[in-house]
Amino acid sequence: MFPGDTPETPSNPCEAPRCPTLLEVLTRIGDKWSLCVIGRLYQGPMRFNALKRSIGGVSQRMLTLTLRGLERDGLIQRTVYPTNPPSVEYQLTELGHTLIGPVKAIFDWAEGHRLDIQQARMQFDAQQPGALQDI
Amino acid sequence: MFPGDTPETPSNPCEAPRCPTLLEVLTRIGDKWSLCVIGRLYQGPMRFNALKRSIGGVSQRMLTLTLRGLERDGLIQRTVYPTNPPSVEYQLTELGHTLIGPVKAIFDWAEGHRLDIQQARMQFDAQQPGALQDI
DNA sequence: CTGTATCCGGCGAGATACTG
DNA sequence: CAGTATCTCGCCGGATACAG
Numbered sequence: 001m002f003p004g005d006t007p008e009t010p011s012n013p014c015e016a017p018r019c020p021t022l023l024e025v026l027t028r029i030g031d032k033w034s035l036c037v038i039g040r041l042y043q044g045p046m047r048f049n050a051l052k053r054s055i056g057g058v059s060q061r062m063l064t065l066t067l068r069g070l071e072r073d074g075l076i077q078r079t080v081y082p083t084n085p086p087s088v089e090y091q092l093t094e095l096g097h098t099l100i101g102p103v104k105a106i107f108d109w110a111e112g113h114r115l116d117i118q119q120a121r122m123q124f125d126a127q128q129p130g131a132l133q134d135i
Numbered sequence: 136m137f138p139g140d141t142p143e144t145p146s147n148p149c150e151a152p153r154c155p156t157l158l159e160v161l162t163r164i165g166d167k168w169s170l171c172v173i174g175r176l177y178q179g180p181m182r183f184n185a186l187k188r189s190i191g192g193v194s195q196r197m198l199t200l201t202l203r204g205l206e207r208d209g210l211i212q213r214t215v216y217p218t219n220p221p222s223v224e225y226q227l228t229e230l231g232h233t234l235i236g237p238v239k240a241i242f243d244w245a246e247g248h249r250l251d252i253q254q255a256r257m258q259f260d261a262q263q264p265g266a267l268q269d270i
Numbered sequence: 271c272t273g274t275a276t277c278c279g280g281c282g283a284g285a286t287a288c289t290g
Numbered sequence: 291c292a293g294t295a296t297c298t299c300g301c302c303g304g305a306t307a308c309a310g
Binding site for chain 3: 182183184195196199215218219220221222223
């Protein structure tokens with residue numbers, strides 16, 4: 001990516017540019033809908049429109065793209081039943097299940113420190129002269 | 136956010152829409168540069184241009200925006216030394232340090248399963264008829 | 271050195287219509 | 291039901307110029 005970069009193993013857990021994998025994973029699960037999908041499928045297999053209704057607010061297009069991305073990374077499995085009309089079922093793969101733990105760690109951190117973050121934001125915003133109130 | 140939504144505590148670790156905090160955190164650390172910054176500051180305080188050079192490939196504008204976002208959330212602290220020319224130092228706050236653990240969990244997962252993901256992608260891409268090779 | 275201000279191109283994402 | 295195709299628009303982010 002950068003000229004002269006050597007693919008050394010990162011000694012730092014956050015050596016992001018040297019480790020595109022982490023960035024890709026975070027980009028995948030950090031987007032608006034992937035976590036919603038994983039959360040829903042965590043409870044069991046689901047069909048396309050059931051997912052769409054369950055999540056709410058997601059467009060057909062974005063749900064399709066999200067599902068394709070997760071499927072491509074091997075996190076969910078897509079099964080087509082050749083009924084009429086056709087039905088398609090999505091479920092977490094084994095790999096997808098292993099992601100739950102780390103995500104939960106982030107989740108717990110976010111829950112545990114949400115007040116700290118809220119307070120930090122309010123304090124920060126209060127110190128800014130003008131042009132704020134985006135939340 | 137959605138009509139009829141009740142602010143119940145999520146029993147599912149990934150109930151994202153009900154828990155905007157998680158989404159916000161992931162959006163923050165999931166963006167292209169925040170993790171790079173956190174990774175660099177993990178090793179100690181750093182000045183603006185040192186960060187810029189160290190990360191490489193980041194524009195002044197994006198680095199500034201990234202730092203502002205992290206500062207606003209209370210993850211890093213900005214200290215101005217009134218020298219001439221002025222120097223500004225950034226460092227992780229205590230809150231910022233607590234984020235390292237969960238991020239490392241994701242990092243370890245990404246490292247541990249990168250081959251699985253790579254293989255899943257290749258397999259997925261190989262099954263697609265035409266129009267691929269985006270990597 | 272450490273930013274802010276401005277311009278602008280590209281793509282992310284919603285809305286809509288159409289297909290098997 | 292489960293998608294694909296197309297259009298459109300907003301905003302993200304790079305480049306550049308300027309300021310304290």
